[in-house]
Amino acid sequence: MMVRLRMLIQTLVALGTNAYFLFPWAAVIYQGPLKAVCHPGLNCYSCPAALLSCPVGAVQNFMASLRFAGALGFPHFGTMVIGYVGFIGALVGRLTCGWMCPFGFIQDLLYKIPTRKFSYWPPLRWIKYGVLVVLVLLMPLLLVDHYGLGEAWFCKLICPAGTLEGALPLIFLKPSLWATLGAYFWNKISILIVIIGLAIFLSRFFCRTLCPLGAWYSLFSRMSLVRLEYIQGNCVECQACAKDCPMGVAPFENIDSRECILCLRCLDSCRFRALTFSLRHQLPEAHTRTTSPVE
């Protein structure tokens, strides 16, 4: 049931936040008042149908212009965006990745392609924290031109969502853009192909390895208002939850794993109701609440 509900919500969010359906005729990106609002997930600003901004792109642009704007006396630290994604993180943590991220949804669909599946090498998950710190925060702030302006390096070098949702549709809408394409574009096309390819064989490879937004939200996994709850008394250690988890998490070992995207598939997998979704309790005893088994 959770799988179907999640897919419905992912579809509604992806379509609802990319609902500028005039784009084939306008052939420009939407720049109306809704662009002042950030998407909670990774969704490219430059997608012709996007109504909202991308929080990762917005933070990079704030960082990139901080020194230039600071020298002119009106620095913008991007506290609005940091407050926004921090609020979401504190409220629901990585649930956003599981239910509201359009690029996560695309990867979920790719993983449905029936092929042989491979397991993920867990140490790779640390890369995304480096991406967040280096490419999203430090490089845009420190690598500046003589005016003091930096670049959105994550968007420029890596972001596959930007290539898929922004660059490719824009090129097909405006063929004149072909003449402007350079090495950065072909580098990003190569990365997109690799990430799409890997997403078919490895569940949510990009989210687990490279996504800076996932890295940010994961910082709240152990303190967000909502969480999974493990009822030890009901668990028979069949490991069905771990086998079904798209992020390779074993909830019975680490209920507050930073990799858990709260997709709640494990609630469907567990026939013994050893897992529930609830508000985080103040008392630590909630981690291993013991109740009588239901079956």
Added chain:
Amino acid sequence: MPKKALWLIIIFTILFIFGINTGDLEYLLNLGSTL
């Protein structure tokens, strides 16, 4: 209710409001013209 989560929600809400009042909203709206 977890105190830590509530404090974080309050702090980030303040940051959000501070950002709006210091012109982040206009900056974000004008971002398209700089792309």
